[in-house]
Amino acid sequence: MTTQYNPQSLEKCIQKVWDEEKTFHVTEDSNKEKFYCLSMFAYPSGNLHMGHVRNYTIGDVISRYQRMLGKNVMQPMGYDAFGLPAENAAIKNNTAPAKWTYENMEYMTNQFKQLGLAYDWSRELATCDPKYYKWEQLIFTKLLEKGLVYRKDATVNWDPVDQTVLANEQVIDGRGWRSGALVEKKTIPQWSMKITAYAEELLSEIDNLDGWPDSVKTMQRNWIGKSKGIELDFEVEDYNDKLSVYTTRPDTLFGVSYLAVAPEHPLAQKAVEKNPELQSFLDDCKKEQSNEAAMATMEKKGKFSGFYAVHPFTGKKVPVWIANFVLFSYGTGAVMAVPAHDLRDWDFAKKYGIDIKQVIEPTDGSSIDVSEGAYIEKGLLINSAQFNGMNFDESFNAIKQELAAKGIGKEQINYRLRDWGVSRQRYWGCPIPIIYCGDCGTVPVPEKDLPVKLPEDVVFDENGGSPIKQMPEFYNVACPKCGKDAVRETDTFDTFMESSWYFARFANPHNDETILDEAANYWLPVDQYVGGIEHAILHLLYARFYHKLLRDLGYVISDEPFDNLLTQGMVLKDGAKMSKSKGNTVDPKELIQKYGADTVRLFSMFAAPPEHSLEWSDEGVEGSYRYLKRIWQNISEFAANKGGSEAFNQNDLTAEQKALRCKTHETIKKVSEDFGVRKIFNTAIAACMELTNTLVKFKDDSKNGKAVSNEAWSAIVKMLAPIVPHITQELWSQLGNDGLIVDVPWPSYDDKAMVKDEIQMMIQVNGKLRAKINVAVSASKDEIEAMALADENVKKFSEGKQVRKVIVVPGRLVNIVVS
């Protein structure tokens, strides 16, 4: 007597039990090992997509597995609620961003619950809640006191028609996405965080992130981009300032044939005074995009500034150019160019007919021709006066010393990493807690006046300008210091500010007295962080930075926020990222209605390893559903047939029964490794399917037969419980067990059950498979070799040839080399 698998009603029923019993509600418990599992919180876009389902299922599987290991597991969820899409939706639907956001959050929370995710919903937070961002504002004012935030001019994309600042995403082929106008660069004062003050620590501690993927660590190292070089000053004729350049290749100093400065460099401004015709070139540079990819691929252009610098060793005059590819924000905003030994300088020199002078030759004595292309390897110096014959390190030090002696140069460590500009000229974000007073200057909002609340009931105008910039009731305030009329900052924070510390706030999300209390040090660092690879640099670097800020303000004691990181791949359909604009989305809601959450969860874990991209397949979902129906049917029948839960004695088992036990325990071993060490679930599921196949074929109604079957079915149910929590809960009951499977200990394997007398070995002749033989486990190498050579097929392929070598790989194969 078995019932049909009906996931819809079953899942509702079990979710109700979790809800009523507060199964996933956790508190700090010093008697248990804690495990904080965090999936990157959601942007409340309105509906769950398959990327969410995958991300959150991975985190959920790890959480539930860790709980079965007996740990005190916290898994929270919240919303990264500020951001650009809410503003776009506001304009499109004529609603306030707040309303749109809150409605989406409510809707998505329901969808999360339908997926059966083991979240502690009592900890839910939203970053647009003043109770959340109040702390961010407080931290900002504290950092201002410490000198870790400052205001400086920075470049933004300016849409001259809509009269608004555009995000990079809103610039398409150099034009504003709404107006279509050519976007210009505009410089405005903005707040910055001194992440560069932590560059060295952020770099060196990457070495301690053992639980992070190497690819992410490499990307972060390269992003920070530490380099050792020399900063040296050139005298410039008729220019009453020195021109400082930074170079990592001082060994090529004698090959300098021009200097180049960024268009924003003061020297460029001076050059215009002398030669007004240069203004049009500078104007052109303003129209170019400032993002890195555009800078790197655009045509390299320059103009002679009219100034000449003097070479510090040869005394020769070197022209100074203004070039569009020199970054004002890196190094000194000026470079020395050595065309013979730098690809970009070489291209530029060829284009403008500038000298190319070789000063490095290869160490192996081979000859090169720098008129054919740059030679960028390090080598030995030539044409470099007293430095001739030196290698890179010798010349670096010798040149450094001579420049230092002249007082015009010193060694300098530079980072590619730039300070973090956090001002946004947008509405839907956390207000920057600063007041500008005519008398007192820049005044941080005092703690008693925090939070500075963002007005939520606003009307958007069509060009996308921020409503609070038109609201005197928001920006007209009294100066907190002197009480005179003053003006509030109307820019808001970059939304990365909120997502850089939410992981800590989950420890005490409702504490209104302080940002973080002792619970933070119980839960932190996060034991397992799960999220998309697209966050490899920005979010993960900012979060590491923020954690160190919180540490240095005395709130946390750990140095790093995330012990282990799993970066999951994207969900694709027909080889492309699922997106509304491509029309290739799959709605999880419909799938849950049709198959139930367990099927959707099983498929998203089975179709690919977590770190790879996942190709969506409707038929594959069907297959996952089929497997669940299969175990439902078989376990129900087995249980109805009164399966055996009695103990058995290993010595009384038949060979078949022993073989099943062996398979069961091999599977437990493999699946435990996949879950705990490799964090790869598709192979774990495949192993469970294999055991299921074996078990379905295993027909043995004897007492011992039922007992070993029961052991195997129970193991499958327990191992699948983290992945498909609803069906396994029900099957666990059907197998005659009480209580929730979430708290059942993870199965352990018995080495004795896996002992074998005989193994199969592959026999190769010259690396090609020719035979398979069964060999006693105890057989010696010589015995194995003799058996292999005696094999009929092996004889056939080695006949008339001389055996040169026999390689025996114990437990695997024998390779016989003949010729």
Next chain:
RNA sequence: GCCGGGGUGGCGGAACUGGUAGACGCGCCGGAUUCAAAAUCCGGUUUCUUCGGAAGUGCGGGUUCGAUUCCCGCCCUCGGUACCA
């Protein structure tokens, strides 16, 4: 451009430390069941083949008894590139 991934049957993928290439699943083919269908169950399924075998993991080389795995050089593709999150 630069930084980091990926490329294996018709498809998703497996092969974990250099040792049986294609586990598991999908699809397809054949069979059982059925009045019929769906569902389910059983068997087969890399390609070529003279049925002995041979070839085969993006392409071209290399190291090795042995390479999907290591090295060199390419191609394609995805993510990031500092104001999408």
